[in-house]
Amino acid sequence: MTGIEQLPVRDELRGKTPYGAPQLDVPVRLNTNENPYPLPEELVQRIAERVTDAARTLNRYPDRDALALRTALAAYLTRTTGFEVSREQVWAANGSNEVIQQLLQTFGGPGRTAIGFEPSYSMHGLISRGTGTGWLSGPRRADFTIDTGAAVRAIAEHRPEVVFVCSPNNPTGTAVDRGTVTELYEAAQAAGPSMVVVDEAYGEFSHRPSLLPLIEGRPNLVVSRTMSKAFGAAGLRLGYLAADPAVVDAVQLVRLPYHLSAVTQATALAALEHTDTLLGYVERLKDERDRLVRELRALGLEVTESDANFVQFGVFDDAHATWRALLEHGVLVRDNGVPGRLRVTAGTPEENDAFLDAVRAVTKETPR
Secondary structure, three states, X not given: XXXXXXXXXXXXXXXXXXXXXXXXXXXXXXXXOOOOOOOOHHHHXXXXXXXXXXXXXXXXXXXXXXXXXXXXXXXHHHHHHOOOOOHHHEXXXXXXXXXXXXXXXXXXXXXXXXXXXXXXXXHXXXXXXXXXXXXXXXXXXXXXXXXXXXXXXXXXXXXOOEEEEEOOOOOOOOOOOHHHHHHHHHHHHHXXXXXXXXXXXXXXXXXXXXXXXXXOOOOOEEEEEEOOOOOOOOOOOOEXXXXXXXXXXXXXXXXXXXXXXXXXHHHHHHHHXXXXXXXXXXXXXXXXXXXXXXXXXXXXXXEOOOOOOEEEEEOOOOHHHHHHHHHHOOEEOEOOOOOOEEEEEOOOHHHHHHHHHHHHHHHHHOOO
């Protein structure tokens, strides 16, 4: 059989590994930032009703513009952020990763570059390379906040066509100040003009208000969101963006025909009908996230401030050895490769208790 190294793969993809996290069969799995609460039964029934209706016309293509879904997403953003968004400002795709891919296909590509501030969401760089877009790694401070002055200088020097800002940031959990985003946007327009993409995949979990209102008067600013986290619908694969209507028009130049299935649209619409219930779960997870921060600090660990549904903690002499030790106690967390640190997703109270018990046991067994 031919190995991948014998295939005529593009040079920028050689030696790379696919994105993914270990999916191991353990009692407590807190490594992929999933919402631990299953969808409520009344929502499951509503999904079944909507999908049944959609199934009756599966011989026809779905609404290629997803008008009903975009209308509902705009209403959700308007209600939860207090900033009025119209359907024409919203676009939806198969997960926020496809949103990012479409943005890079539209505004990036061969001969163009994108910049992100690492450690951050690794798919920004992976999708950049996958679309032939050059990737630049921008600076962060020791506390994992963006070094605004250094970032502005990097943008001025490299003149990237796309700038990624992840808030709250994955894997560190840190949120980004409004002032930082506006400074980066101004720098990007002076150097480009360039698109600035604010990735708010974990926005509903933040202590701070959404950065969405910043799109007003900034035609090259995009805010991306997902239903995977706050809506507990990781298996749905539904992401969306809000931006100037011209951006929505532009990404449609690269979208695949009928890219959102009728079943996906029906399921997402059902979930949006149960927003209040689902955001109630978010409030529980925010409380649990804050508890994890307190408890880990009480154990003498260094914990990064978190506005997401996960917590970065350390510092360990050998983070991967600690990861293995926690796994031996039946708890799976994420080793993202950030030196000395691990990341744990906020789970149910019972899952978090098991995690904290494992940390106590491991830190006694292997002092830092």
